[in-house]
Amino acid sequence: MTSDLEGFAPSAGARPPRARLDSDAPALDLDGTWRFRYLPEVPADHDGFADPGLDDSGWDEFPVPSHWQLHGYGAPAYTNVHYPFPVDPPFVPDENPTGEYRRTFDLPPDWPEGGAVLRFDGADSFLRVWLNGTELGFSTGSRLVAEFDAGHLLRPGRNVLAARVHQWSAASYLEDQDMWWLSGLFRGVTLQHRPAEGIEDLTVVAGYDHTTGTGTLRVDTPGSAPVRIDLPELGLHGAATGTVHEVGPVEPWSAESPRLYAAEAASAGERVRLRIGFRSVAVENGRLMANGRPLLLRGVNRHEWHPDHGRAVPPETMRADVLAMKQHNVDAVRTSHYPPHPSFLDLCDELGLWVVDECDLETHGFEAVEWRDNPSDDPRWREAYLDRIRRTVARDRNHPSVIMWSLGNEAGRGENLRAMADWVHEHDPTRPVHYEGDPDSSYVDVYSRMYAPHAEVEEIGRCGEPATEDPSADAHRRGLPFVLCEYAHAMGAGPGGLAEYQRLFERYPRLAGGFVWEWFDHGIRRREDDGTEWFAYGGDFGEVLHDGSFVADGLVLPDRAPSPGLTALAATFAPVRVEVDAGAGVVRAENLRTFADTSDLAVHWEAAEEGVVLERGTLPVPVLAPGERSETELPQVRGAAVGQVWMTVSVRAARDLPWAEEGHEVAWGQGLLTEAEPGPEPAAHHPVTEGRHVRLGPGVFDARTGRLLEVAGLGAEGVRLGVWRAPTDNDEGTHGFPLAPFWRAVGLDRMVERRRSVEAGHEALQLRTRLAPAARDLGLEVSYRWSAAGSTLWLDLEARAVGEWPCPLPRVGLDLALPGFLDTVEWFGRGPGEAFRDMDQGVRVGRFTDTVAGLQTPYLRPQENGVRLGTRWLELRGADGAGLRIRDGGGAGEGFAFTARRWDDHALDAARHPHELAAEDRLHLRLDADHHGSGSASCGPGVLPEHQLTPGTHRLRVGFSRLPG
Template identity: 70%
Template sequence: MTETRKPAYLEDFAPSSGARAPRARFDGDAPALDLNGTWRFRMLPGAPAGTDGFERPDYDDSGWEGLPVPSHWQLHGHGAPAYTNVVYPFPVDPPHVPDENPTGDHRREFDLPEDWPEGAAALRFDGVDSCFRVWLNGTELGFSTGSRLAAEFDAGHLLRPGRNVLAVRVHQWSAASYLEDQDMWWLSGIFRDVTLTALPERGIGDVAVHASYDHEDGTGTLRVDVAGSAEALVSVPELGLVDAPAGVEHAVGPVEPWTAEEPRLYDAVVAAPGERARLRVGFRTVEVSGGLLRVNGRPLLLRGVNRHEWHPDHGRAVSRETMREDVLLMKRHNVNAVRTSHYPPHPDFLDLCDELGLWVVDECDLETHGFELVGWRGNPSDDPRWREAYLDRIARTVGRDRNHPSVVLWSLGNESGTGRNLEAMAAWVREHDPSRPVHYEGDRDSSYADVYSRMYPPHDEVDAIGRREEEATDDPGADAHRRGLPFVLCEYAHAMGAGPGGLEEYQELFTRHERLQGGFVWEWIDHGIRRREPDGAEWFAYGGDFGETVHDGNFVADGLLLPDRTPGPGLHAYKKTIEPVRVVPDPAAGTVGIANTWDFRDTSGLVLRWRAEEEGVPFAEGVLDMPVLGPGADADVPLPGMPEPPGGGEAWLTVSVHLGADQPWAPAGHELAWGQARLATGRHGAAGTAGAPGPVGTAAPAAGTEGALLRLGPGVLDTGTGALLSVGGLPVGTPAVDLWRAPTDNDQARHGVSVEVPWRAAGLDRITSRRLSAGRDGDAYVVRDRLAPAGADFGMLVAYRWTAEGGRLLLDVDAEAEGEWPCPLPRFGVRMDVPSSLGGVEWFGRGPGEAYRDVDQAARVGRFASSVDGLQTPYLRPQENGNRADVRWAVLRAEDGTGLRIDGDPVFGLSARRWDTAALDAARHPHELVPDGRIHLHLDLEHHGIGSASCGPGVLPAHRLAAGRHRLRLGFSPAAPTP
């Protein structure tokens, strides 16, 4: 029998061989060669022990394909992506890996510039997944693991004038894969930059910047340690520091401190005899004192997001332009912090955080979550054989990123249980960089962490933690230690599909309790992979779409951004929740309350605008005097006298805060915050309550049908069936009570408590109707039905009362639940259909975007216009979406100007689609939804809240929709022609 052989390093606990000690990336003037570009590539099904000589310079690779570097080979037609959240896609048998181990061989020829200096050089790989072995000109340099960590090899002794050949073998699976189970697509290859850099004699081998700030006297202390040259000098001309010796503390100042709100950077130069380097220095001091996480003496309130690196076409091979787009979007949506889940990002991202201003929790490239499914048996975190690999990962994280002032916490990793290796990592950090506290969520007692961190606790538990009264453990000493620490939610508010709900209630707790220092919404972007159908239809794939036998479906689509970086409704809600300035207009008092919620900056440079609108049409506006308020301060600003709305309609005052001048992250005029208050109720009100009901109308026989037609104002009903036939001659479907919605990801609750399961068990997706009666009741026509699902003894009695008044057809729906309902209702409203030509939508209510009762904070009252297609939110898995809240009136209009107007008494929720709820419920992807020739309207009284139960708490009690007494009143009329 022939023994199957594979390279020993694939199943080695050692993290690397031949790699140089980790060091920071810096902007030096030593010659460098960018080795990105098109490489020669071949795919092997396994990991052979031999190489067949592909590393030799004279190897003939003419039959190989071209592959861009950086990239993932699965996104270029070699193998397929696979997504899992927790489970390893291979047997849990550490350190062993499958024999079926896709392996990519890469070759790159490059010419060394004629002026390249002789001597040492470093070959740097910024990211290779998951294990790679490298040769230069036929000689092996070594191997390395740690996919999202930089690795360097000594290369100078092998370089030749002219042509050089670099060969790299990359394996999808290695022992290191057990440490990289990070809730993301399994993608392989050289996905970050490859660079060759000369190492001049007496140059800068490494540099470490220590720049602290004394908030009491406003001065800074600077020490720059330089490895490789004892003669290095440091200059910061702006501070008067010129040619000062490295390795020595220098008092400088006064200095302007670095904060995420005002990211002040100073240009510095480090000069060694053989090399000069440019640095950007930010002065700030991070500490945990008095039970709080503080920067420059002030407690932080983190309004953060978790960010995986992602691009829908390139995976984790993300360009600097895309990184900048992410940071700009974060800043423009009031986000002030990012946790680099669950690995250090590309170093360019941290440069942008330094420049534009974000607090960063820099997380080590570590997660062993799959061991939880086997009871944490064999978890590497407590196995001494893995100690070197754990320490190597944290050393490479800190070594690369320590010079970034944006980094305020080191995170040891994510969901890796607990154990001695994590303790050793924390000890290593404290020894080598005591200037930053340590974060780790997986140790519930926080015995080796400096902050107490949790994922997805419900609001009542967060409230108890804020009071330092969280549930006790068996160790009083551990309890006392933990309760003395600041609290951070490293993950909360799971942004999967519609939602997340509960954001404002969390933020209120953060404001109430100083111990609660904010948190990080999960997560920034949906990891959809762009696909195109032959007809050009574009969609985004998720787990299972590539034939994976083990996968976690669309759980990879849980971001505030859609994959193409379109902000989702959840991001708009989050922006409103975490506004840096609170605005509370009070027209009755003649003031607007302004509160500065920034931690460091005042409100100077901001502009305060007001605008009065009648039914969404502006009739007065102006600018208020913006007070200069320090952090945490508030004031009341006088409002001018408000004119009466010219038409006597419903009027609203909007007061908003804007940037007064261009900022690096947004232009002048960008809106930071807003608040609204009603000015006048106006003439708009009850549909059908403005006067006595009009006459019922006359009945006339309908030829060829049973019964008769009944005209009520602009409406025509069939008295034989009780059906509504038309409004103003427009054929429409009969409004019918609807209790069902296509469950959202948070309704389904893959990792929470599902409400979809009891909904379907109760049969709410298959309600049947039984007619009790239909006929005239005075001036009204009344239809009475009983709704109930098969097999159930509970139901709902519904009365539809039709009348006419003032040129409108009025509908009063009165429903009452009977029996014991086992669950809340998904919704209460009516559904009806109208011709597909009515594709334009205008409404007066809240908008412009989607809103549900616990995710409605970003929706302001106004007049808005869209199309039926534009009302949809294309979540990667189709689900309930697109509701517009508190609509007073809405008009659906055809291109010729004809249409249907719907009035609320006083308001209703509006959604309109070109497919029905059953199709929405059945579809797996948006491109599978096919228009069926009608527009399906939902006119809702209420919805059950959204919550965050896809991975977190469910809907708060205030937002649950219990079955009970429900009354919805609407008016229908032909739409007035457009001007």
């Protein structure tokens, strides 16, 4: 048995792969409570554990499906690239945790005689099966179906099913997929009767001719037993298999309009229900086409994940995930890096997502040894490679949502990959083949890259990528559509640059879009004795080798809460583009869909002054065909009286949709209509020296240092220029270009200030300082000019960078600490969520209210978060309503950025998890003139030049006044 574990054969005794059929044949769900025994090593022999008469009453009770590491047996471990065992293929360590499972079940009294199949939908990583004491065989391929003939061993009444699962095997070298290493029977187990004259397998090919609107249907079944097809809606009754039938006209399937037709295949012994979607996918003239039209994928990568269950994802959670994708304008999924649970593809068929179905294959850990002995080019592994792609295609080929087969991920180069592609081209020529890891692209149908920066993507769009040594390979590659199979790494705060990528995709026909990495943060929920919940990442389980929080790289937080990045993505992927042009007096709308018009959408408008709604209504935008544009006259709205009047145009579902309720917003746009003229300037105050203090309007200062001590009756501490922020994952640049090490090397986290002058003049108190780090001759010359008019204390802050700076600034603004009782935050500016300057398309101008705690984004690894942009005014209040008002005085009307927290940036930087942050009895407030963008450098390009904060001269003007209780 050990030789099988460390052998090249993918299976023995397993049935040939086939489609998953919705059959009327009797089936028995074997999920539920099993008996379980955990062994730290592989037992020397059978050990009698599979004997039906074994007394297993002393074994543990254990849920199937699940992972044993999430139930206290062993521990999860996370690595991105490196194998957590020596690279010594095909051998694995002696310390090979093994789970032994036993399940007793009774056949129903009416269970028919004859054949039966035991199906295991997923077992990580090596499965061996016994029924009633007889071994059925073994299988590898953790995320692939394994079936075994079982009918000849079934008994009336009591039956005993036993399975042994090993954590490590030779197959583990093919499954290094940047995720938690978790083991066990993590997908369902089913016993299904196989009728003597049943439908053993079935292949549906449903094409669509966009020139005629007709569909073609061919259903193939193995063997000679007659099978007939009924598709009543299209007038097909008793149609023969193996023949192409022309039907229609038909409504084609697409992610925008996922039209499915109910059909049935029937033999003498079995009926199989089908959901058929007519559609065509092709590569034509260097473009990816669907139903005769160019396709632009607005996609995400999706691992399977649940914070409590790992990759054993409940069905209701899968549905919620697909609904969330649709509601955030995602229309495509790459199933990184293995075929998903088949129910997920059912949902994609039903609700509409284009799917790149990826094979269960990755050998990334060989990169660490310069790809020596990589299985991809070793003929001994060829059958294992072919077995994996056969099983992927066989199971999923009848899903209309699947438009492309991916051979796997980051498995280097080699002839085994070519053999996989050749097999797919022969057995399913209706779908293109994808693989990113071989840049020659000689055996695939699309050119694919990861994390190519914007400039390179533009060159590829122009077919101007660099030449290689093989002109014929270059010519082939340049004739292929381009897909970014991973881009915009959504780790922590970010990603930035989404809108710029999308503009490139829309500009160049060769570019077919791509898939943001990725959908989920893979945090594992933990609970402290006091009930505190938090989410663990790599290293939190004592792993010797791990990749830390790199597993937390999703648009959705582990508890399924959308991140600010997902808000930005939804705006980027919006199916309708809206522009409010107040100068021209029009609203421009463009339908960015490929197939559907806008008859399912309604356009609403709202005019608000300082966030208070003045008027609202519907806008008579005509129904737009795909690609069509319109201009509609703006409604007449009264002018501003006290502030800014903004028009917001919202495109919403006009009726309940399968994936959203009526009123769900799919797109929006905003424009500034009018702004009130400023009123007369109130009387100015003059600085008054009172002993050690200087009083200026509502401000009190230290006469010697010029520091603000009190504002509007509130104590103020630490008031000075700030440039530091707790670095984000993108700032740290784990696999991209890191900025945070430069910031720390320069000393931006330890700046000290030298007072140069304090002047209490007739009109203002002016403090001049130099802010600089130890051991460096660079710094910032800072001027604080305080003045007062009426009830407002004004600060004119100017910072001028001097010396030679080797890096951008993280941010520049004012730091101060205020009394902790201030907890309610209201502002007029951009929100409601956080944003950086290169991912601000998801936030809008309005009036918003939150608590200080509510402003924080609980990224798994604490980092810069909670920044609100474009603030015109900000109010901080206590329980009695009293507090502080801060307003922008910059003149340009674009506002300042603010953050408000219960801890300072250094505490935020030092914490490993959010629950480790201890709230202080102070409010740490930052008012920023500007800040550096987010980018995607955690595993991708950094911040684009236009979003970098280059050291120079930076100014901020803000006013402080008291809010009465």
